[in-house]
Structure formats: C-alpha cells, structure tokens
Amino acid sequence: xxxxxxxxxxxxxxxxxxxxxxxxxxxxxxxxxxxxxxxxxxxxxxxxxxxxxxxxxxxxxxxxxxxxxxxxxxxxxxxxxxxxxxxxxxxxxxxxxxxxxxxxxxxxxxxxxxxxxxxxxxxxxxxxxxxxxxxxxxxxxxxxxxxxxxxxxxxxxxxxxxxxxxxxxxxxxxxxxxxxxxxxxxxxxxxxxxxxxxxxxxxxxxxxxxxxxxxxxxxxxxxxxxxxxxxxxxxxxxxxxxxxxxxxxxxxxxxxxxxxxxxxxxxxxxxxxxxxxxxxxxxxxxxxxxxxxxxxxxxxxxxxxxxxxxxxxxxxxxxxxxxxxxxxxxxxxxxxxxxxxxxxxxxxxxxxxxxxxxxxxxxxxxxxxxxxxxxxxxxxxxxxxxxxxxxxxxxxxxxxxxxxxxxxxxxxxxxxxxxxxxxxxxxxxxxxxxxxxxxxxxxxxxxxxxxxxxxxxxxxxxxxxxxxxxxxxxxxxxxxxxxxxxxxxxxxxxxxxxxxxxxxxxxxxxxxxxxxxxxxxxxxxxxxxxxxxxxxxxxxxxxxxxxxxxxxxxxxxxxxxxxxxxxxxxxxxxxxxxxxxxxxxxxxxxxxxxxxxxx
Numbered sequence: 001x002x003x004x005x006x007x008x009x010x011x012x013x014x015x016x017x018x019x020x021x022x023x024x025x026x027x028x029x030x031x032x033x034x035x036x037x038x039x040x041x042x043x044x045x046x047x048x049x050x051x052x053x054x055x056x057x058x059x060x061x062x063x064x065x066x067x068x069x070x071x072x073x074x075x076x077x078x079x080x081x082x083x084x085x086x087x088x089x090x091x092x093x094x095x096x097x098x099x100x101x102x103x104x105x106x107x108x109x110x111x112x113x114x115x116x117x118x119x120x121x122x123x124x125x126x127x128x129x130x131x132x133x134x135x136x137x138x139x140x141x142x143x144x145x146x147x148x149x150x151x152x153x154x155x156x157x158x159x160x161x162x163x164x165x166x167x168x169x170x171x172x173x174x175x176x177x178x179x180x181x182x183x184x185x186x187x188x189x190x191x192x193x194x195x196x197x198x199x200x201x202x203x204x205x206x207x208x209x210x211x212x213x214x215x216x217x218x219x220x221x222x223x224x225x226x227x228x229x230x231x232x233x234x235x236x237x238x239x240x241x242x243x244x245x246x247x248x249x250x251x252x253x254x255x256x257x258x259x260x261x262x263x264x265x266x267x268x269x270x271x272x273x274x275x276x277x278x279x280x281x282x283x284x285x286x287x288x289x290x291x292x293x294x295x296x297x298x299x300x301x302x303x304x305x306x307x308x309x310x311x312x313x314x315x316x317x318x319x320x321x322x323x324x325x326x327x328x329x330x331x332x333x334x335x336x337x338x339x340x341x342x343x344x345x346x347x348x349x350x351x352x353x354x355x356x357x358x359x360x361x362x363x364x365x366x367x368x369x370x371x372x373x374x375x376x377x378x379x380x381x382x383x384x385x386x387x388x389x390x391x392x393x394x395x396x397x398x399x400x401x402x403x404x405x406x407x408x409x410x411x412x413x414x415x416x417x418x419x420x421x422x423x424x425x426x427x428x429x430x431x432x433x434x435x436x437x438x439x440x441x442x443x444x445x446x447x448x449x450x451x452x453x454x455x456x457x458x459x460x461x462x463x464x465x466x467x468x469x470x471x472x473x474x475x476x477x478x479x480x481x482x483x484x485x486x487x488x489x490x491x492x493x494x495x496x497x498x499x500x501x502x503x504x505x506x507x508x509x510x511x512x513x514x515x516x517x518x519x520x521x522x523x524x525x526x527x528x529x530x531x532x533x534x535x536x537x538x539x540x541x542x543x544x545x546x547x548x549x550x551x552x553x554x555x556x557x558x559x560x561x562x563x564x565x566x567x568x569x570x571x572x573x574x575x576x577x578x579x580x581x582x583x584x585x586x587x588x589x590x591x592x593x594x595x596x597x598x599x
Contacts, residue, residue, distance in 0.1 A: 004054040006046035006115040007307055009555070010357060012039065014364045015111065017541050024368060028375040030105050038108060045112040048088060052081050054119040060261030061122070061428045065202070067253045072201040072263045078123055082156075082204040091127060091156035095134060099150040106293070106374055107367035110300065114363070117304035121432040122261035124301075126159060129199040132294055133160020136211050137230060140278040140286045148236050149209055158207040162294075163194040163231075163267055164287070178214035180229060180274065189271040190214050190229055193251070200265030201233075201250035207242050208233040210267065212274065213283050220281065228283035231274035247272040258431030291440070292373075292389050295397035296366050298439045302401035303359050305433030309404075309411030310352040312426055316415055317345050339414070347569075348410040354535070354566045355403045357559070361534035363400065366392050387465040390454050392530070394446035399527030401436035402443055408433050447519035450526070455501055456508065456515065463501060470494055470533050477536075482543065486536050486567050493529045493574060500525075500581060507584060517585035525577040532571045539563035 015021040016035065025033040056077035063075040085091065093109040095101025116124040134153050137145060152158040169175035178192025192214060194200075201208065210231045219225030235243040251266040278286040317340040321331065325341040339345045369392070372385035408430040412419030419426040437443050454462050471494065474487045504522070507514040542559035550556060 004050060004057075004119040004308055004311060006042075006049045006119070007356075007360075008042050008046050010360060011111050011114075011364070012042065013555075014361050014538075015107075017545070018361060018538055019365060019368055021107070021368070024371065025105060028105065028371060030103075030375075032103075033105055033108060041104075041108065042112065044088070045090070045115060048084065048090070049112075049115045049119045052084055053116060053123055056081060056123070057120040058422075058425060058428070060120065061258075061432075062422075064260035065253055065263045067201075067250065067263075070201070070250050072203065072250060072253060072265070074202050074204070074263070075261045078261060079203050081120075081123060082126065085127060086156035091130065092154045095150075095154045096138070099146065100154045105371050107364065107371050110293070110297065110367050110370075111364060113297065114300040114304050114307070114360075117301045118308045120261075121301060121304065122259045124304075125259065125262040126199045126202065126204055127156070128297060129162060130156075130158075130160040131297075132162050133209055133211050135293065136162075136228070136277065136286065140228070141230070145230060145275055145277065148238075148240060149230065149232070151240060152207065153209060157205060158209055159199060159202070159205040160209045160211065161197055161200050161267075162287075163197050163200070163210045163212040165194060165196045166192065167195050176213055176215070176226065178212065178269065180214040180216055180227060180276075181271075182216070183273075188214075188229060188274045188276060190231055190269045190274045191271050192269050194267045194269075196254070197265045197267045198262055200263060200267045201253075202263050206234075207236070210248065211277070212269065213287070214274075216280055223284050225281050226283040227280050228277045228286045229274035230277055231269060231272050235273055256435075258428070258434055292393045293370055295393050295440045295446075296363065296370070298436055299359075299396040299398075299400035300363055301439070302404035302433060302436040303356070303363055305404040305429055305436065306352060306356050306359065306400075306407040309408045309426065309429050309433075310349070310356050312424065312429070313352060313411045313414040314340075314349055316418075316424070317349060320415075345414060348414055350562065350565045351570065352407045352410055353562050354570055355407055355531075357538070357562060358531040358535050358566060359400045359403065361538060362392070362531055363396055365534065366396050384465060387462050388469075390458075391450070391462040391466050394450040394454065395523060395527050395530060397440060398437070398443045398446035398450075398523055399531070401433075402524065403527075404433045404436060405430075443523070444520060447523040448516060451504070451519045451522050452515045456505060460498075460501060460505075463498065467494055467498065473533075473537070477540065480540070483536065483540060486532075486539065486563070489567060489571060490529065490533055490536055493532070493571070496574075496578065497526065497529060500578065504581070511585055513585040513589050517588050518581045521577045521580045525574050525581070528571055528574050528577075532566060535563045535566045 022035045060075040060078060066073045089102065092101045093104045094106050097103045113128065130153060134150065137149055153160055166176050166178065178190060180188040180190045182188055190212060212229045212231050213226050214229055215225055216227055231248060232246055233248050235246050237243045247270040249268045251268045254264040256264060318338050320339045321334055321336040322339050323336055325337045329337060330341055331337045366389060369385040369389045373382055373389065376382045411426045412430055415424055415426050418424050422428065470490065474491045477483050477487045504514055504518050539560050542556040545556045546553065
C-alpha cells in the first residue's frame with residue numbers, strides 16, 4: 001500500500017501565497033500564528049499523520065470495531081494513536097485559553113484535520129466529532145456547563161458526539177420523537193434512541209459527552225419544537241470529576257460499507273440525566289451555529305480522499321510497466337513503459353490533481369471566511385464573510401465529496417485489477433469516501449439549501465456578494481494577456497450563472513418543483529465555476545513566482561499546466577449541466593408513480 005504523505009507544501013501555498021494568511025492572522029490578533037510558527041505546527045502535524053495515523057489505516061479497515069454488551073473496542077493502535085494525539089496538544093488548538101485551549105485560529109486546525117482524514121479517515125472521525133460538541137457548548141452553554149464540560153473535552157480526556165438522527169427521521173428532524181422531561185433540580189430526563197452516531201461509544205476516553213436533540217413535553221410540533229441537551233455517558237460531579245454511569249447505552253454498531261474502524265452507534269437514552277443548552281424549542285437554531293464548519297469539515301473528508309487517491313495512483317503510474325508509449329519507447333531497457341506515458345492515465349491523474357488542488361484552495365478560502373466570522377471586530381467584514389459562507393458552504397460540502405467519488409474511482413482504475421483488491425488500499429479509499437456525500441445532509445439536501453434557501457431565499461443577494469469579488473478580480477487581470485482567455489471564461493460563466501438563476505426563479509414562480517429539479521445540476525455547475533476561479537488565482541500567483549525567479553520552478557509550472565487542463569477539460573462540464581437545467585422539471589415529474597415499473 002502507498003504510504004500517505006501530508007500535503008504540507010500545497011497547503012502552505014494556498015494559505016500563505018494565495019490567500020495571505022500571515023497578514024490575515026495578524027489582522028485578527030493571532031500574534032503567535034506567525035509564518036514560522038504555522039510551518040512548525042504543520043511539520044509536527046505531518047509527523048503525527050504520516051508516522052502514527054497512516055500505518056494503522058489498513059488494519060483498522062480489516063479488523064473494524066467490535067461491540068459486546070454495550071462496549072466498543074477499536075482496532076489495534078487506534079486508542080494509542082489517540083493518546084499520542086492528546087499528548088501532542090492537538091485537541092486544544094483552537095479553543096479559549098480560559099478552558100485550557102491554545103487560542104489558535106480555526107483555519108489552522110481545520111487545514112491539518114484534512115491530513116488526518118487522508119491518512120486515516122476512520123480514526124479522524126473520533127476527534128472530529130468532539131470539535132462540534134465543544135463548539136456547541138462554547139456558543140450556547142451556561143457558564144456552569146462550560147466549566148463542567150469544556151476543560152476535559154478540550155484537553156481530550158473526554159470526547160463528544162452529536163446525536164441528531166432517529167430511525168424514522170433522517171434529514172427531516174421535525175419528525176424526531178426523543179423526549180425530555182424536566183426534573184426538580186433543573187436537569188432533564190431524556191428518553192429516546194438515536195442512530196448513526198459516529199464515535200458514540202469507544203475505548204479512547206474517560207467520558208463521552210453527547211449533544212442531543214429532543215422535545216419538551218409542551219413543545220410545538222415540527223422543527224419549532226426541538227430543544228438541545230448535553231448528556232454525558234458518566235454523570236459529572238460539581239468539581240468536574242467523573243461520577244456514576246448515566247442511563248446512556250450503546251445498543252449496537254452499524255456494519256458499514258466503509259470507515260469500518262469508526263464506531264457508528266445506536267445510542268439509547270433511558271431517562272438519562274441531561275442539561276438544556278440554549279433556549280427551549282430553539283435547538284435547531286443552536287445547532288446551525290456550527291453547521292458551516294461541520295459541512296466544511298465533511299467537504300474536507302472528500303478532499304482528503306482525493307488527496308490519498310492521487311498519491312497512490314501517481315506512485316503506481318510511475319512504477320507500473322504496461323505497453324509502449326505511442327510516441328516510441330521511453331523505457332527501452334525495460335519490457336514496457338510506465339503507464340503514466342499513456343494519455344488516458346494522464347487524464348485520470350490530471351483530473352485528480354485538478355480537484356486535489358482546486359478544491360483545497362476553495363476549502364481553505366472558506367476557512368478564512370469562518371475565521372472572519374469568528375474573530376473579526378469589523379462588522380461589515382463579518383457580514384460579507386457570512387454572506388460568502390452561506391453561499392459556498394453547501395457547495396464545498398457537496399462538490400468536494402461528489403468529485404471525490406470520481407477521483408477515488410480513478411484511483412482504482414489506474415491500478416486496474418489491483419485497484420479492486422485490498423492490498424493496495426484504493427478500494428478502501430473508495431468505500432471510506434462514499435459516506436461523505438451523505439454526512440451532514442446528502443448532496444440533494446445541500447443543493448436545495450443552496451438554490452432554494454440561500455439563492456432564492458435571499459433574492460439572489462448572496463450570489464451577488466460573491467460575484468462582485470470574482471468580477472473585480474477578473475477586471476484587474478485585463479492587462480495580463482496571458483490570462484485573458486481563462487479570465488474571460490470565468491466572467492462568461494459568471495454571467496450565465498446569474499442569468500440561469502433568474503430563469504429558474506421565473507419558472508419556480510409557476511411551478512415550485514423547478515427548484516428541486518434544477519438544484520443538484522445547479523450546485524455542481526456552481527462548483528465548477530468557483531473552482532475555476534480558484535485555479536485562475538493560483539495560476540496568477542504561480543506565474544508571479546516564476547517571474548521572480550523562484551527555485552521551485554517545477555512546482556509553479558505544474559500549477560500553470562494543471563490550470564490549463566482545468567480550463568480546457570474540466571470547466572467545459574458546465575455545458576451539459578446547463579443544458580440539463582434548461583429542460584426544467586417536467587421530464588422528472590410528469591411520469592405517474594405507477595409507471596415506475598420493475599420487471
């Protein structure tokens with residue numbers, strides 16, 4: 001199996017050379033996040049990722065998690081890797097110093113989290129869930145709740161989960177049935193069953209803190225009647241120490257297609273003691289405060305799969321000898337040429353590379369926007385960042401995970417028959433990454449959120465905010481003839497994007513199904529344009545570095561060549577998507593249900 005290597009150089013290129021993170025951190029008051037410090041943190045993270053997480057990835061898939069009598073045992077090396085993670089201080093990076101955190105920026109930790117997933121997707125799920133739990137308590141918990149739960153969660157001696165889904169309701173949370181009854185002491189007794197709970201039970205930590213959605217006795221129906229609670233596996237004493245076992249039990253774990261070393265649990269609450277977070281019946285509002293970062297995090301999992309698949313496919317393509325180049329032998333002393341000489345193998349590798357780097361630029365751009373929403377003291381700046389995030393978050397989540405299905409499939413294809421067997425790790429990547437299109441809402445849910453809630457719901461204002469940035473950038477490039485064709489392509493697509501949005505809105509005024517019929521194609525169309533914009537910006541930076549005489553010529557020339565591939569081969573996919581959108585909803589909705597025949 002190809003050993004994973006953290007993409008340190010490309011990540012630092014995006015952060016420092018493309019997006020100017022050194023000044024970004026300085027402006028936000030992160031005095032410790034200097035260029036040297038960020039590089040040192042990344043170097044240490046890469047050591048942990050490459051030397052600790054990557055070597056136990058395959059064994060995790062082979063053995064998986066074991067459930068017995070409500071207890072879950074993780075595969076060999078997983079618990080020890082988590083202890084190393086805690087000892088390294090990684091859980092506390094971004095959290096407030098008053099609770100034991102290091103006060104570093106969100107974007108730095110999230111960039112590193114991509115590497116964790118690339119090396120070992122299953123393992124990375126455990127600490128990833130804790131971050132959402134911590135963010136919820138920080139944003140909505142009382143001072144007493146913060147003091148009780150946060151120090152141990154931030155330290156990493158406890159872990160956290162998010163318990164949202166029930167068997168009868170997936171994304172339709174308005175149907176959930178879990179109930180919370182008030183107790184005389186101000187706590188609540190919560191009863192219900194949650195499914196698909198990642199990291200719901202394991203052997204990593206001394207306690208597991210669950211964030212749970214449930215209904216109060218007098219709650220209105222639907223999503224307006226949902227409240228949010230924190231329920232520990234072990235009750236917590238006033239001094240923060242672990243007390244007696246709470247009425248929380250793992251009923252079983254799921255047997256899944258992939259991420260087999262990540263415990264996906266059925267969690268039963270039987271009058272478990274819990275604490276209300278936020279206002280009654282406002283649980284979904286509380287939950288959505290961290291939804292941007294959670295969806296970006298899922299997009300990063302897709303990106304991580306793309307990175308790992310590219311690394312494996314590239315190494316194999318350089319080494320595997322099959323046939324001769326159509327231009328004549330390039331390895332005359334060997335029995336055949338390496339398969340990287342063949343055009344179709346190049347097509348797959350370049351597609352992986354284009355998404356690997358373009359998608360990373362988009363993801364880190366969004367992390368930069370999250371930083372601004374969290375830390376900026378400029379209200380206007382925060383509002384613009386929030387508007388851009390509202391538009392881009394469903395695209396990052398869906399586009400990065402959908403393209404990961406393509407890139408991990410190419411990873412298998414480059415290996416040929418070897419890609420289908422476990423030995424090389426490609427089929428595991430394809431299985432592990434498949435779930436990413438479903439976490440935090442399926443691609444269809446993200447697409448409806450983008451087109452229906454964000455675009456139509458804002459009367460196109462959110463699109464205008466981002467479009468303004470793109471237009472201004474392209475206008476400033478008009479004096480650089482080298483980039484005119486690419487810049488013009490982005491501007492043309494931007495105009496079509498706006499026009500297409502207006503046409504869908506007109507049709508939807510007469511037929512609401514038009515939004516759902518167009519939504520997924522619209523989201524993917526949007527993603528190709530935005531990643532194209534990122535490639536345009538990366539190409540400009542790369543050319544500047546070459547003009548300055550950089551000694552990393554191959555790195556920057558590769559950026560320019562991959563940008564050319566994206567604009568010539570990938571951006572043109574928008575044509576078929578636009579054509580499908582133009583056909584409208586009738587071809588989807590006109591067929592009667594009883595015409596969906598089998599046999």
